[in-house]
Amino acid sequence: MYITAxxxxxxxxxxxxxxxxxxxxxxxxxxxxxxxxxxxxxxxxDRRRMSGVIxxxxxxxxxxxxxxxxxxxDGIIVGxxxxxxxxxxxxLDKILAANEGLLSPTSFIVSTHNTxxxxxxxxLKNHGYNMTxxxxxxxxxxxLLDGILCIQxxxxxxxVGGADEEENSINNIKGRLxxxxxxxxxxxxxxxxxxxxxxxxxxxxAAVESFGLIDDAAKITMNFLDSNNISPEEIDLVLYSxxxxxxxxxxxxxxxxxxxxxxxxxxxxxxxxxxxxxxYGADILLEKxxxxxxxxxxxxxxxxxxxxxxxxxxxxxxxxx
Amino acid sequence: MKIFxxxxxxxxxxxxxxxxxxxxxxSGLTGINKSPVYNLMLAEVKLSNEEIVQLLxxxxxxxxxxxxxxxxxxxEAWGKNKIASxxxxxxxxxxxxxxxxxxxxxxxxxxxxxxxxxxSLMTHDNGRTTERVAAELGISGYIGTISTACSSGANAIMxxxxxxxxxxxxxxxxxxxxxxxxxxxxxxxxxNIYDQNxxxxxxxxxxxxxxxxxxxxxxxxxxxxxxxxxxxxxxLLSGWDNATDAFHxxxxxxxxxxxxxxxxxxxxxxxxxxxxxxxxxxxxxxxGNNDLSESIALKTVFGDNTPPFSSxxxxxxxxxxxxxxxxxxxxVQAIQSQAILPNLNFSTPMKETGMVPETIFRxxxxxxxxxxxxxxxxxxxxxxxxxxxx
Numbered sequence: 001m002y003i004t005a006x007x008x009x010x011x012x013x014x015x016x017x018x019x020x021x022x023x024x025x026x027x028x029x030x031x032x033x034x035x036x037x038x039x040x041x042x043x044x045x046d047r048r049r050m051s052g053v054i055x056x057x058x059x060x061x062x063x064x065x066x067x068x069x070x071x072x073x074d075g076i077i078v079g080x081x082x083x084x085x086x087x088x089x090x091x092l093d094k095i096l097a098a099n100e101g102l103l104s105p106t107s108f109i110v111s112t113h114n115t116x117x118x119x120x121x122x123x124l125k126n127h128g129y130n131m132t133x134x135x136x137x138x139x140x141x142x143x144l145l146d147g148i149l150c151i152q153x154x155x156x157x158x159x160v161g162g163a164d165e166e167e168n169s170i171n172n173i174k175g176r177l178x179x180x181x182x183x184x185x186x187x188x189x190x191x192x193x194x195x196x197x198x199x200x201x202x203x204x205x206a207a208v209e210s211f212g213l214i215d216d217a218a219k220i221t222m223n224f225l226d227s228n229n230i231s232p233e234e235i236d237l238v239l240y241s242x243x244x245x246x247x248x249x250x251x252x253x254x255x256x257x258x259x260x261x262x263x264x265x266x267x268x269x270x271x272x273x274x275x276x277x278x279x280y281g282a283d284i285l286l287e288k289x290x291x292x293x294x295x296x297x298x299x300x301x302x303x304x305x306x307x308x309x310x311x312x313x314x315x316x317x318x319x320x321x
Numbered sequence: 322m323k324i325f326x327x328x329x330x331x332x333x334x335x336x337x338x339x340x341x342x343x344x345x346x347x348s349g350l351t352g353i354n355k356s357p358v359y360n361l362m363l364a365e366v367k368l369s370n371e372e373i374v375q376l377l378x379x380x381x382x383x384x385x386x387x388x389x390x391x392x393x394x395x396x397e398a399w400g401k402n403k404i405a406s407x408x409x410x411x412x413x414x415x416x417x418x419x420x421x422x423x424x425x426x427x428x429x430x431x432x433x434x435x436x437x438x439x440x441s442l443m444t445h446d447n448g449r450t451t452e453r454v455a456a457e458l459g460i461s462g463y464i465g466t467i468s469t470a471c472s473s474g475a476n477a478i479m480x481x482x483x484x485x486x487x488x489x490x491x492x493x494x495x496x497x498x499x500x501x502x503x504x505x506x507x508x509x510x511x512x513n514i515y516d517q518n519x520x521x522x523x524x525x526x527x528x529x530x531x532x533x534x535x536x537x538x539x540x541x542x543x544x545x546x547x548x549x550x551x552x553x554x555x556x557l558l559s560g561w562d563n564a565t566d567a568f569h570x571x572x573x574x575x576x577x578x579x580x581x582x583x584x585x586x587x588x589x590x591x592x593x594x595x596x597x598x599x600x601x602x603x604x605x606x607x608x609g610n611n612d613l614s615e616s617i618a619l620k621t622v623f624g625d626n627t628p629p630f631s632s633x634x635x636x637x638x639x640x641x642x643x644x645x646x647x648x649x650x651x652x653v654q655a656i657q658s659q660a661i662l663p664n665l666n667f668s669t670p671m672k673e674t675g676m677v678p679e680t681i682f683r684x685x686x687x688x689x690x691x692x693x694x695x696x697x698x699x700x701x702x703x704x705x706x707x708x709x710x711x
Binding site for chain 2: 083096102109114125128130136142176
């Protein structure tokens with residue numbers, strides 16, 4: 001199972017910027033989304049009515065397809081925790097303002113979570129498999145796992161992404177995470193999963209798992225590594241997330257202090273930011289070294305424990321035969 | 322690999338459990354009434370949130386109606402199942418509303434009073450409702466939620482089957498739920514899509530849909546799980562597929578491309594010929610657009626030999642994300658009772674196709690294979706096939 005292309009729009013200069021992970025600095029407190037010129041990807045008329053998350057997702061999707069030299073994927077799978085929350089709020093506002101009056105359906109029809117994957121299929125005229133996973137902080141992991149199942153079921157190329165937009169009045173992430181100090185951001189990261197390592201940027205997607213209502217993250221992680229026949233020493237870099245000032249003692253004990261990195265210091269916090277972490281890790285694996293994390297980086301674990309009861313584990317390496 | 326259905330649960334406007342639902346299907350009793358609050362025909366579950374909390378003996382929490390209806394149906398499906406470490410068990414639910422009914426409450430309050438209970442807004446997150454259902458059943462591990470508008474329930478069932486097939490799970494609770502939320506009531510109203518009377522799926526004079534609420538859940542198991550649980554299979558989930566219409570965000574294409582692709586691929590997955598299907602539970606919302614597009618897709622797949630078909634939305638209303646799950650339970654019941662389910666309110670075949678749905682509960686007919694269609698916004702088309710255990 002291979003990742004053959006990756007594309008991210010975020011609060012950092014990630015879009016069409018290979019090697020970005022070697023240069024990124026810590027996110028500034030008042031950061032904003034860095035968007036490309038969308039006119040290259042979306043016709044002007046469509047662009048005006050699209051919310052941020054749709055535009056990000058479409059630009060990343062098209063960028064991925066171009067990198068992989070594909071015109072159509074066999075399937076389109078999106079993980080999104082909050083979906084189209086800007087349009088959801090718009091429509092709520094309209095209900096409140098209109099009382100018994102007439103409402104325009106514009107915001108309503110694009111408020112469903114699967115508008116993202118649906119709009120990508122409409123733009124591409126893609127009739128294939130189309131799925132939307134929405135399990136808060138594990139939405140992206142479940143989308144990625146779905147992509148793996150597709151490839152195992154004889155699909156050749158699948159487009160998989162994680163995307164969330166910022167709408168703080170109805171997305172109470174701080175409340176769920178019980179953490180007032182987190183830096184809420186947004187972003188989209190898309191990937192091509194393929195049965196062949198047929199691009200120069202190919203990486204091996206070794207394993208993906210999603211665990212909900214967990215009681216022992218360390219034990220689950222050890223079992224995960226065991227079942228993939230890998231010891232903690234063989235992991236060169238752990239990109240982790242957590243929240244609420246939870247300790248990282250256990251991670252340090254398992255993997256060593258120098259090998260763990262809190263990816264939220266560069267991505268900020270949104271529920272599908274593990275997709276950012278996968279692209280960040282992929283970027284380092286392709287360079288095989290990093291000025292801070294050292295050289296000879298050949299295996300990365302994305303350890304998503306953003307919500308304490310949820311654990312996502314994604315194992316990536318650059319061992320392409 | 323065989324995927325066994327071993328448990329079913331349902332709550333809808335025509336019943337609070339599987340027996341009540343089957344009884345309503347037999348007697349042709351609709352659950353759609355005029356709602357005095359909205360002055361609209363709606364299919365409401367005749368239980369308040371407080372009554373469900375009391376019925377289930379739940380603690381005093383700020384539950385969303387999505388969670389409550391889900392727990393009611395999921396518990397019925399789960400029955401006497403127990404958690405066992407050797408049976409890898411997961412849950413995949415689906416919803417379009419999630420905790421939006423709570424959002425409405427606090428959002429509208431917060432417009433007036435900024436000090437209101439903003440923390441409750443976190444329930445918008447659809448995944449949260451599934452976590453709460455999982456906790457109620459004692460399930461941890463794979464806890465997932467699908468949201469693909471009106472095909473959500475069918476997709477959750479398909480995901481469960483795929484995870485069993487990929488040897489990731491041995492047993493999985495799958496289904497979907499949507500409560501009647503102001504957001505959807507106003508949303509579909511803005512689309513001008515309501516029938517002011519009870520809907521008439523596949524009728525030439527159909528005027529639109531009626532919204533409904535409810536939840537449907539199934540338990541799926543592999544052979545290994547059965548050997549531990551000792552559960553009796555009710556039927557098999559033998560085929561499934563998802564395809565995309567790629568025509569319009571909300572409207573179905575004139576040729577029903579996505580729908581016919583999903584049906585053809587699901588038949589291939591089940592490895593059966595179209596003529597083996599004994600009954601089709603159609604999506605059949607009662608809108609001009611859906612029923613015509615679906616009829617044409619049925620013609621594409623089955624030619625002039627479309628098997629007996631019906632839409633059960635004249636009973637339950639259109640329950641959105643729950644529809645695919647509720648109708649999947651009805652398909653299992655059709656196999657269990659060897660019966661074809663009726664379509665209410667049909668009198669005149671539509672001019673374009675002349676297709677006539679089944680209008681009575683017809684029992685004592687051999688029902689080996691049943692096909693269920695679910696279509697949603699974004700051109701999302703899913704087809705499931707259930708088969709009798711031989």
